[in-house]
Amino acid sequence: MSEFVAVAKCTDIADPGSLLVEVDEQLIVLIHAAGQFYALDDVCTHDGGPLSDGEINGQEGTIACPRHGAKFGLASGDAVTMPATKPTGSHKVKVDGDQLLICLSQS
Ligand code: FES
Numbered sequence: 001m002s003e004f005v006a007v008a009k010c011t012d013i014a015d016p017g018s019l020l021v022e023v024d025e026q027l028i029v030l031i032h033a034a035g036q037f038y039a040l041d042d043v044c045t046h047d048g049g050p051l052s053d054g055e056i057n058g059q060e061g062t063i064a065c066p067r068h069g070a071k072f073g074l075a076s077g078d079a080v081t082m083p084a085t086k087p088t089g090s091h092k093v094k095v096d097g098d099q100l101l102i103c104l105s106q107s
Contacts, residue, residue, distance in 0.1 A: 004094055004101040010037070011098060018063075020052040023104060027052075028091065030100060031074055034058035038074040039102045041089035045079060046070050051088065 007021045013032040020042055021028050027042040029052040040063070042052045049067035056063050062071040062080060070084030077090030092103040 002104045002106065004092070004103045006096075006099045006101050007039075008100045009098050010095060010100050013037070013100075016056040016058050018052055018054075018056060020050075023102065026104065028102065028104075029063075030093075030102070031056060031063060033061070033074055036074075037093045037095065037100055039091040039093050040072065040074070040077050043088055044070060044072075044084055045086040045088050046084040 008019055013019045015032045017032050019030045028039050029042045031038040033056050042050055044051055044065040049065040051063055053066040054063045061074045064071045068083050071081040072088055073080055077087045079085055079087055091105050094101045
């Protein structure tokens with residue numbers, strides 16, 4: 001059963017910016033963009049690129065894989081441009097005071 005766990009302070013992540021954390025042996029990229037926080041698996045579904053090194057576009061609500069440029073929706077994890085076609089994992093995020101908490105989705 002997943003539950004929310006504190007993973008960072010909100011002030012640890014610039015806007016736009018990201019922070020790589022490990023939760024339950026999973027690498028998760030926390031993303032701050034346009035005032036919102038998101039949490040995605042740090043894995044591009046095209047060929048495993050590290051999304052934590054990707055470029056964030058707050059207006060589009062996407063992050064681009066640094067390897068071949070596939071973009072993923074920040075909120076959904078959906079692949080929105082080629083060459084990726086499958087979503088990456090996305091996780092619920094909650095702000096409690098200055099703490100950022102996430103709840104890992106079952107995969
Ligand atoms: S590994 Fe991410 S686009 Fe190819």
